[in-house]
Amino acid sequence: MNNEQYKGQNILVVFPHPDDEAFAAAGTLARYIEGGAHVTYACLTLGEMGRNMGIPPFANRVTLPAIRKQELLDSVAAIGIQDLRMLGFHDKMVEFEDQQLLDKTLQALLNEIQPKLVITFYPGYSVHPDHDATGRAVIRVISALPAAQRPVVHCVAFSNDHEQAIGKANIIVDVTEVIHKKMSSIQAHRSQFQAEELVGKQELGNQQLLARFGKEPFWIYPLA
Numbered sequence: 001m002n003n004e005q006y007k008g009q010n011i012l013v014v015f016p017h018p019d020d021e022a023f024a025a026a027g028t029l030a031r032y033i034e035g036g037a038h039v040t041y042a043c044l045t046l047g048e049m050g051r052n053m054g055i056p057p058f059a060n061r062v063t064l065p066a067i068r069k070q071e072l073l074d075s076v077a078a079i080g081i082q083d084l085r086m087l088g089f090h091d092k093m094v095e096f097e098d099q100q101l102l103d104k105t106l107q108a109l110l111n112e113i114q115p116k117l118v119i120t121f122y123p124g125y126s127v128h129p130d131h132d133a134t135g136r137a138v139i140r141v142i143s144a145l146p147a148a149q150r151p152v153v154h155c156v157a158f159s160n161d162h163e164q165a166i167g168k169a170n171i172i173v174d175v176t177e178v179i180h181k182k183m184s185s186i187q188a189h190r191s192q193f194q195a196e197e198l199v200g201k202q203e204l205g206n207q208q209l210l211a212r213f214g215k216e217p218f219w220i221y222p223l224a
């Protein structure tokens with residue numbers, strides 16, 4: 001991958017939860033941004049229904065939304081994302097949201113930003129119902145655009161069966177050179193880590209760290 005592939009152009013990222021960006025695309029986004037791309041991250045919810053409250057717990061049901069919002073801001077800063085939109089949909093409810101409202105919101109964003117590239121979840125192969133519903137909405141809205149106006153869509157997939165169904169990733173981004181930014185983004189989501197992961201991370205050597213987090217795969221969505 002060439003860092004400057006999207007130099008001077010806009011990239012739109014659409015995920016439902018704070019921390020989706022950290023694991024799925026932080027390194028790739030950091031590389032594109034270093035290469036001169038402008039990234040808008042539309043995060044659909046604040047992850048306010050999350051069960052993790054930090055270890056030891058420092059959040060509760062009441063304080064979690066504000067805490068996750070701050071974590072998201074910290075993560076976005078670590079990656080270098082220039083434009084964050086918190087869209088205010090409800091965590092764990094994306095599949096039940098008013099489809100018209102969701103579509104209109106995404107249409108308006110696409111209209112405004114005119115991205116060359118959109119990054120989202122691969123509908124059907126992204127494990128969480130919110131992930132699949134988000135990907136489905138993005139694909140639905142982009143498919144409705146005239147062919148000449150459609151951005152390229154790179155999807156993140158990680159369900160157990162995904163390779164059988166959609167084959168191997170089309171793009172595997174090596175994020176070694178920006179791994180520090182990716183780890184800062186992941187670690188910004190303090191309330192979401194399990195103790196084991198946190199401890200594991202501190203003990204991971206550089207090689208293990210890169211083996212676990214050093215590559216980010218994407219599938220080019222076949223728009224009809």
Ligand SMILES: [Zn+2]
Pocket residue numbers: 016017019020128131
């Ligand atoms: Zn998620």
